[in-house]
Each structure stands twice: as C-alpha cells, then as structure tokens.
C-alpha cells in the first residue's frame with residue numbers, strides 16, 4: 001500500500017485540530033497523530049523566572065514517543081503494495097497519515113517523513129481571542145499569551161523561514177469549509 005504523510009502545522013488556535021479531524025472524515029484509510037498528546041507532565045516542564053511554564057517549546061514534548069508512533073505507523077503500512085486494478089483511484093490505493101501540531105517543522109527527525117506540509121496562520125488579535133476561550137490543563141495564567149505563547153510562536157515562525165522545505169501556508173481566518181475544501185483537493189492532487 002502506498003503511504004502519504006501530511007503535516008498540519010500552524011499557530012496555536014489556527015484550526016489545526018479542526019482541519020485534521022475534517023480530513024480524517026473525508027480521506028479513506030486515514031490515521032491521525034496529534035502532537036498535543038505528547039506533552040510531558042507539567043512537573044517535567046521548565047518554568048521561567050516569571051513563573052511561566054515553558055509549554056511552547058520542543059523540550060515540553062515527548063518527541064521520541066511521538067516519533068516512535070509515527071515509525072510504527074510507517075512500518076505497519078509500508079511494503080504491502082498490491083497490484084492496482086484500473087478502476088482503483090487514489091482513494092483505495094493510498095494510506096494517509098495526518099500529523100498535526102504546533103511544532104512539527106523544527107524537529108529534524110520528522111523532516112524526511114512528510115510528503116506534504118501545511119501551516120495555518122491567524123493574526124495576533126484573532127489568535128489571542130480564540131485562545132482566550134480555550135482552557136488548557138493547566139489553564140493559561142494571566143499574561144501567558146503575550147509573555148510566552150506569542151513570542152515563542154514568532155521565534156519559531158522566524159526559524160521556519162530558514163528551513164529548506166516547501167510549506168503551503170493557509171489563511172486560518174477562512175471558513176472551516178473553505179480550508180478543508182482547498183486542502184482536501186490539494187492532497188488528492190499531490191497524492192495521486
């Protein structure tokens with residue numbers, strides 16, 4: 001079976017999980033790995049001099065565990081290529097994996113894994129507004145967005161400009177349906 005691995009990166013509250021879940025419903029033979037499931041326990045996450053837990057850096061994540069799950073998926077789905085009948089479309093012949101998260105493209109072991117990379121952005125005001133309605137565990141303390149989350153995003157975003165990989169940027173202020181429609185047809189085109 002052919003595999004096709006899609007990265008859905010982006011700013012916090014850019015709509016990554018929403019897009020990934022929508023794609024999961026539409027793409028046949030599709031699995032999902034979410035980086036948010038690999039946060040270290042709070043006690044193991046560093047704290048800065050202001051008392052802010054440093055959640056928005058790679059060090060806060062169990063990336064080895066995530067890579068191990070990615071490699072298990074690859075091992076399970078590679079090497080089982082079947083001869084295709086003429087009527088078989090991309091839908092029946094490809095196994096998709098979506099990897100969704102806010103720090104996907106800075107982790108060098110994931111570099112070679114992606115067949116296609118997307119990155120959702122939303123402007124500062126919209127991001128802050130969306131984030132203020134969310135409750136994480138632990139919840140954001142006062143000043144956390146401006147003091148940690150957004151500065152870390154800007155830093156990572158700047159570093160991304162130096163990466164030698166093609167990344168398709170998506171405007172996260174478009175409607176859920178518009179984003180899904182664009183990405184779905186783009187994946188179908190590239191994967192076929």
Ligand SMILES: Nc1ncnc2c1ncn2[C@@H]1O[C@H](COP(=O)(O)OP(=O)(O)OP(=O)(O)O)[C@@H](O)[C@H]1O
Nearest residue numbers: 011012013014015016017018019130172174175176
């Ligand atoms: N296209 C959209 N337009 C408007 N609001 C959206 C859109 N997509 C998602 N949202 C809303 O924005 C918020 C964040 O969405 P979502 O959880 O998908 O983002 P995320 O990037 O996965 O966030 P996280 O930082 O937690 O990883 C949710 O309240 C969701 O309903």
Ligand SMILES: NC(=O)c1ccc[n+]([C@@H]2O[C@H](CO)[C@@H](O)[C@H]2O)c1
Nearest residue numbers: 012036039055056102136137138149
């Ligand atoms: N999932 C978690 O354990 C957790 C805890 C605290 C904060 N976060 C936030 O999740 C976002 C990425 O999706 C980051 O901006 C973290 O601040 C997650």
